[in-house]
Amino acid sequence: MTPEKLTRQAVIEQALKLADTEGLQAVTIRRLATELGVAPTALYWHVKNKDELLSALADRVIAALVADVDPGRPWDQRLRTMITALVDQTRAHPYLSALLPMIDNNATEEFRRATDSLIGLLTEAGFTLQQADQVATYLVLGVAAMVSCQPGGLDGDDKEKAAELRRQHRLDLERLPPGRYPHLTAFATTLNDPPDLDAYYTFGIDLLLSAVESTAPMARRTE
Secondary structure: OOHHHOOHHHHHHHHHHHHHHHOHHHOOHHHHHHHHOOOHHHHOOOOOOHHHHHHHHHHHHHHHHOOOOOOOOOHHHHHHHHHHHHHHHHHHOOOHHHHHHHOOHHHOHHHHHHHHHHHHHHHHOOOOHHHHHHHHHHHHHHHHHHHHOOOOOOOOOOHHHHHHHHHHHHHHHHOOOOOOOHHHHHHHHHHOOOOOHHHHHHHHHHHHHHHHHHHOHHHHHOO
């Protein structure tokens, strides 16, 4: 690609491709320039530095969080849409949880928009602004933990390696004295087959959102 045809969008898309295939550490100005076939100085017309590049990358991923939210639906349904989108994006881009603390929130329009929408939904549910900010933080951290602890490893991990780790885990649990650890040894039998990830994420999202819904002041007023 010639410097004249290079665009900010092309730079961000290449950064996304690099992060998805090689990890966030691969996203550098020099590496991007090499991949795009231009000198590093050509990129500075589109991103001032690596910090701005990472902020743009975060915005690119986060944009999906509010893309399909129907403003006419009840707050709890809109919240579920957003959290489901966050799970999907974090699964597709596992580095997202590490990326968010690295960026300047004031430089990320989509991050601000998603955060504002999330807090708005929670205040609509009756939480105070302070509570809404806390709940939003808990939800983001809960999604990050859900994805990082995905049974069988992250999406894209080596399936044979995952199966071997599952087998070793099962054997370790089966060696435990069942009289002393009855539930752990019983759990070992669930490790014979690959995990049902659809069920895992459906349950995880239900678990997170049921806590919000049951404590929402608006929900309690209608009981």
